[in-house]
Amino acid sequence: MDWRNRRLELTDSGHPRKTQTYGEYLVQTAMKILNTERFQYVVYGEDIGVEKSEWPGWEDIEIKRDIEEALTAHTEIEQAEVLSMQRVGRDMYLQISLTGLVGTALLEEEIRL
Template identity: 40%
Template sequence: MFPELSGDESQLIQSADNPIPWTYKFDWQTRQIEQGPDGRYVKTATYAEYLAEIAKKILNTRRFRYSIYSDRVGVDFLYDTGRLQSGISLAVIRTQAQEALEAHSEIERAEVTDIKFEGNRVIFSIEIEGVRGSTRMEVNAWQR
């Protein structure tokens, strides 16, 4: 039922042949890419930070909204922005979020452990297992 893992930890060590992926950090308050003191854009430094940033980008992007992203980036529940909380099932949002996260090539398994409405936001508590490691995080999404 569960796959057996073979190999050792040497596969996880960063090498020139297999570098840790990175993405730019995004400031979710200002909706701008973060800049360092020297004016350069800030990149993620660790794999856990990379997974967290990717999850935030996926859960805050409406699918098919931006042509630079493939159809595997984004969620469909953002089309329901403005509907009443009673008209939107948290179970459906949870399923869509997990499917959207698992569509990313670096994410092997994503589980939404908790989901709730808080004011005009949906708060996700997520556990993600990536190709090279795992992380837990909380993601605020969907400002209505």
């Protein structure tokens, strides 16, 4: 699968498209968390988001821990497991298994560092 061609679907006004399945909702929730820098926004608590700006200097094991902790801090996500992670320049390709309260999903995305 070419992850670079996968993008969150947006409405004409640029907002995320309303999800139609629980799996889509889990992936959309996870993407919001992965694209939110921890401690940057006063409106979010200190357990919301990841420390993505620090990732370029971190070991892969530290990044995986940051991702899994951030995702499971959300009340809807019971378990998150980074299945694979590949760095290519300033891009990171992730495959994450998500277990929510009422279902599961597989997130496969490219994250820009």
